[in-house]
Amino acid sequence: MALLPLTALFVGDVLELLVPVDDGDTVEQVGQQVAHHVVGHRVARRDAPLRVRHDGRILAPETIIGASGVQPLDHIEVFYRD
Template sequence: MALLPLTALFEGDVMELLVPVDDADTVEAVTASIAHHVVGHRVAKRDAPIRLRHNGVVLDPSVGITAAGVQPLDHVEAFYD
């Protein structure tokens, strides 16, 4: 397990984030880490799943973040589905 820093933007937010996650985390866990800093603060909470996009591809929430092809300092985008 190693630190995996990512840049992230939550759709509707105005701030780009630098989010440190674990390279063994699932896509779902990474999405939750991003949402923790944004939802209820600058983006309203909604009753909808939050998904993660990398290079234009929506990632499977159950896959590991590195298995999904995400590398250190890659940009990811979280959004309500």
């Protein structure tokens, strides 16, 4: 597995993050890694699933991030599904 650095914004936060993930992580794991730095700090915790958006499309949670078309330093958005 290889390091995959991404820029990420958790919707509702004011800071963009640089998050190093493993290209073998699932999209769900990536969303949780971003949420770890934000939820409970600057964004309230909610009882709802996390979703990840890349280039306007919502990625399936079980997809491997390295196989999803996301490239190093691409921007993703993480948000709670309503």
